[in-house]
Amino acid sequence: MSHAPLTVLDTLGRPMRDLRVSVTDRCNFRCTYCMPKEVYGADHAFLPRAEILDFEEIERAVRASVALGVRKVRLTGGEPLVRRNLEALVAMLAAVPGIDDLTLTTNASLLAGKAQALADAGLHRVTVSLDALDDATFMRMNDVGFPVQRVLDGIAAAEAAGLGPIKVNTVVRRGLNEHAVLDLAERFRGTGTTVRFIEYMDVGHTNGWRLDDVVPAAEIAERIHERWPIDPVDSAYRGEVAQRYRYRDGAGEIGIISSVTQPFCGDCTRARLSADGHLYTCLFATTGHDLRDLLRSGADDAAMAEALRVIWTGRSDRYSELRTLDTVELPKVEMSFIGG
Numbered sequence: 001m002s003h004a005p006l007t008v009l010d011t012l013g014r015p016m017r018d019l020r021v022s023v024t025d026r027c028n029f030r031c032t033y034c035m036p037k038e039v040y041g042a043d044h045a046f047l048p049r050a051e052i053l054d055f056e057e058i059e060r061a062v063r064a065s066v067a068l069g070v071r072k073v074r075l076t077g078g079e080p081l082v083r084r085n086l087e088a089l090v091a092m093l094a095a096v097p098g099i100d101d102l103t104l105t106t107n108a109s110l111l112a113g114k115a116q117a118l119a120d121a122g123l124h125r126v127t128v129s130l131d132a133l134d135d136a137t138f139m140r141m142n143d144v145g146f147p148v149q150r151v152l153d154g155i156a157a158a159e160a161a162g163l164g165p166i167k168v169n170t171v172v173r174r175g176l177n178e179h180a181v182l183d184l185a186e187r188f189r190g191t192g193t194t195v196r197f198i199e200y201m202d203v204g205h206t207n208g209w210r211l212d213d214v215v216p217a218a219e220i221a222e223r224i225h226e227r228w229p230i231d232p233v234d235s236a237y238r239g240e241v242a243q244r245y246r247y248r249d250g251a252g253e254i255g256i257i258s259s260v261t262q263p264f265c266g267d268c269t270r271a272r273l274s275a276d277g278h279l280y281t282c283l284f285a286t287t288g289h290d291l292r293d294l295l296r297s298g299a300d301d302a303a304m305a306e307a308l309r310v311i312w313t314g315r316s317d318r319y320s321e322l323r324t325l326d327t328v329e330l331p332k333v334e335m336s337f338i339g340g
């Protein structure tokens with residue numbers, strides 16, 4: 001069977017190339033900008049087990065998406081490594097023909113103990129979220145007292161297991177971790193690990209987002225440029241989310257993701273599958289499309305692919321380009337639910 005990319009386009013001419021799969025809505029961190037404790041406290045109702053797709057169901061949904069042109073699959077959450085035996089799912093997905101890039105986004109809290117098993121199962125690489133290099137700031141952001149060093153240990157283990165090139169994602173929030181921009185740039189310059197700074201976004205509606213909290217991409221680039229001059233690099237492929245910059249002195253690259261100040265909806269090739277089997281065609285969506293019923297009613301691969309085709313060809317989302325003070329108030333689904 002050939003795996004030449006099919007070209008199923010949405011109403012704005014965008015192909016489906018990337019699928020982000022949230023394997024759990026649970027996380028062991030309570031990052032204040034994502035799963036604040038006031039909302040995700042001890043009494044928070046996470047998804048019951050029966051509502052969460054099992055590995056076989058996830059694999060079928062992924063196979064259907066690959067038939068429509070998906071080439072990159074990212075496991076995320078919640079925290080994907082809190083899902084038991086995740087390496088078994090990785091092995092199942094690694095066996096799906098047509099996936100060029102199989103990756104995972106993690107807070108790395110459990111990565112040191114899992115990296116080798118994930119690599120052995122066929123995971124290609126990992127992206128690690130890390131918002132600061134000093135414990136005081138990092139703990140203020142993760143809000144569970146988790147120390148920086150254990151994340152760095154996870155990154156080292158991933159490197160040793162061959163899960164590179166590793167990317168580090170850093171959400172930059174005004175007045176909270178702005179100083180971490182230069183700290184992280186310095187720490188990873190020349191290491192082969194690329195740090196990507198992310199504008200704090202108005203995902204979900206529990207984090208109390210305000211435009212004033214956003215440090216614009218241009219300002220982040222300027223701060224780094226003043227210290228270590230950088231030049232923009234052309235994007236590697238359509239739909240690449242980060243604007244890439246290269247250090248003039250040859251110490252590698254950084255990326256900046258500017259969903260708020262320079263939206264990139266025109267090139268968005270991503271779909272998201274929530275842990276309970278709903279497909280979301282925008283990170284800022286208010287509703288998803290139920291695939292779980294279909295998966296559980298015995299639909300075959302062709303029926304699954306047809307359902308996805310109908311969803312994708314009807315897609316017209318471009319939230320970030322339409323963002324206004326009113327849209328910020330919409331009851332958008334939480335990022336911990338559909339996956340970052």
Ligand code: SAM
Pocket residue numbers: 027033034076077078079080105106107127128129130169170171198199200201202203207335336339340
């Ligand atoms: N638990 C995993 C992790 O920490 O990487 C995967 C899920 S997490 C939701 C994925 C990414 O989304 C993280 O890098 C996180 O920092 C980012 N994120 C969460 N809320 C965000 C927000 N409001 N704005 C920008 N990025 C956000």
